[in-house]
Amino acid sequence: EAGVVQSPRYKIIEKKQPVAFWCNPISGHNTLYWYRQNLGQGPELLIRYENEEAVDDSQLPKDRFSAERLKGVDSTLKIQPAELGDSAVYLCASSLGTSGRTDTQYFGPGTRLTVL
């Protein structure tokens, strides 16, 4: 069974440029998560989808970040414009059920973003 796929793995951009990350979850997984991990910190949830509905986006900085999950499968996370403080690892995860509390989340390898 294929795991969670993310691309690109690495991205270097100048500040004020846009950037997008793509995630393909495990087939059949209803719930998809985007996390950001800043250097030296644990991952922090940005947004959680149940199918195509964003059920928790309270931590997503909506002035510059946007996300979509069309057809309840693949998802894209976008930053426009990027700032220096956005340098981080962006992780996508998926789970079979809808309980974020107890369901095992399966993570992709992440995208390491560097903003210069």
Next chain:
Amino acid sequence: ILNVEQSPQSLHVQEGDSTNFTCSFPSSNFYALHWYRWETAKSPEALFVMTLNGDEKKKGRISATLNTKEGYSYLYIKGSQPEDSATYLCAFTQGGSEKLVFGKGTKLTVNP
């Protein structure tokens, strides 16, 4: 603000040593505790999900215990191998929230 503390921050052991690390979390309204292993350049891998006080889980040489009353979990690795080198993350959830709150992790290096 929920705080999950992991200690130590990093650890170096010799191959064959047994080791353990700690995850501390708020004991009020506890729901579940997750452990993940994250090897460099790979995806974080789920190890355990624990919900009941006194839970003990085991996977090969790795085991974990849970004390929800005092708010801590221990992860043990018996006979560490170089392939155990990774960052071990714990994450906690409370009742009423679907959100995992992660600690900063313990980085383990096993020297051959």
